Amino acid sequence: MTYNSEKLARFFPTAASSVLLAIGLSANTLLPVSAGTAAQKTQLISQKGKKVEITLVSYAVTKAAYSKIIPQFVAKWKREKGQDVEIRESYGGSGSQTRAVIDGLQADVVALALALDTKKIEKAGLINPGWEKDAPNNSIVTRSVVALETRPGNPKKIKTWSDLAKPGVKIVTANPKTSGGARWNFLALWGAVTKNGGTETQALNFVTQVFKNVVVLPKDARESSDVFYKKNQGDVLLNYENEVILAAQQGKTDVSYEVPATNISIEGPVTVVDKIVDKRGTREVSEAFVKFLFTPEAQREFAKVGFRPVNSTVAKEVQSRFPKISRLYTVGSLGGWDGVQKKFFDDGAIFDRIQGRR
Structure with missing residues (x-):
């Protein structure tokens, strides 16, 4: 919906x-x-x-x-x-x-x-x-979940995670190296594959393709919102669901978003x-x-x-x-924060390798 x-x-x-x-x-x-x-x-x-x-x-x-x-x-x-x-x-x-x-x-x-x-x-x-x-x-x-915030009317028809890897889709998300919110975004992308029966190799390929569509990596979630709204860059913004709701309460009249049914519990x-x-x-x-x-x-x-x-x-x-989440998982199911940081976000870890493949 x-x-x-x-x-x-x-x-x-x-x-x-x-x-x-x-x-x-x-x-x-x-x-x-x-x-x-x-x-x-x-x-x-x-x-x-x-x-x-x-x-x-x-x-x-x-x-x-x-x-x-x-x-x-x-x-x-x-x-x-x-x-x-x-x-x-x-x-x-x-x-x-x-x-x-x-x-x-x-x-x-x-x-x-x-x-x-x-x-x-x-x-x-x-x-x-x-x-x-x-x-x-x-x-x-x-708690919150990751939402896909789109342009009014969702002209690119972005409904779920797989749509983010399609050619021509321009994505805005903060940099996981500098933003806690962006780490949640990254883990949601990874879990979209591994929590639906996919392998880690498939997850790596999918997330790599998504980041090839990322047009800018701001330092934090607030700057990401500014890039999307004030600078009008991107077709979709990866954001906290509660941030989207907050933006609507602030009077942004054209807020539109989707919440994928497989999602991570932002805690x-x-x-x-x-x-x-x-x-x-x-x-x-x-x-x-x-x-x-x-x-x-x-x-x-x-x-x-x-x-x-x-x-x-x-x-x-x-x-x-709130939209219903059919498959909700936690960072604990991905190894906990110590393991996740080492595996994905430390220098030379998976995110850095993905950046090298862009």
């Missing part, structure tokens, strides 16, 4: 003005949100008495959801603990956010686009091993940053905030901006909004 702006407006009626807040915030942008007035401060407040402050570091497109979730948590904590919470927020590309935390950005909670980024913070000694078991659903708080993890919360005395409130993100209240807010809920109750409530 083709999904376009009319369908998205009906299913996801979130006001564009609230969603626009999701874009354009750098890794060092800290936005305070608190009960009552939000004080503008440059220094962290004391974690004593009737007020506590934590910092959430996340990737850009989650801002719209967190703008609704955070006030709900703040109110809940006040009712239950009698304490005001101020949650500062930092948004940017997942990779740049990861580097910022490793380089000293004082994050109490990190919610990133892929577990590979969280693992980098773990390897830097800031997050304890085994963090995946510290929250529900192995700490995966959001966004969340966890506390152990070294920071222990140093600052914020573990209790930080862990409570993480757990709140899995509640139906929070999951409904994620769903409103296009994420597929991980809470089963909410997933049933909103299932008609």
Whole structure:
């Protein structure tokens, strides 16, 4: 089924003005949100008495959801603990956010686009091993899939993965060497073959042909969208489904996309940053905030901006909004992030070899 702006407006009626807040915030942008007035401060407040402050570091497109979730948590904590919470927020590309935390950005909670980024913070000694078991659903708080975003009316008739290898189809996708989102795109292409009974040799040939049709490899997902929309390059953009929905909510009137029935589960993890919360005395409130993100209240807010809920109750409530996936697989079924990185994206690995064959 083709999904376009009319369908998205009906299913996801979130006001564009609230969603626009999701874009354009750098890794060092800290936005305070608190009960009552939000004080503008440059220094962290004391974690004593009737007020506590934590910092959430996340990737850009989650801002719209967190703008609704955070006030709900703040109110809940006040009712239950009698304490005001101020949650500062930092948004940017997942990779740049990861580097910022490793380089000293004082994050109490990190919610990133892929577990590979969280693992980098773990390897830097800031997050304890085994963090995946510290929250529900192995700490995966959001899900999405890869969508094929086309020009209005889909003039090239691009419906599924095999169409991407056809002669004359011009593709835009970010570079997997620099973009976490592009890694998901690459793995979706690979799984389109191997998860449908094909061999790895067939997958290599297919993905190689697809990348021969790639006209530009921007550094990240945001730049990819700019190339596709603002520079009008390409017939199809490989993108997160939730990004497409977000674009429609922002007022792009000619959004049209397909979701292939074989797809990869794009999983966004969340966890506390152990070294920071222990140093600052914020573990209790930080862990409570993480757990709140899995509640139906929070999951409904994620769903409103296009994420597929991980809470089963909410997933049933909103299932008609999303195209059905008949064969959904995870990065774990491809060997996990450590294995995937080494096999596909390290220097000299499969992606580099594909680039050499273009």
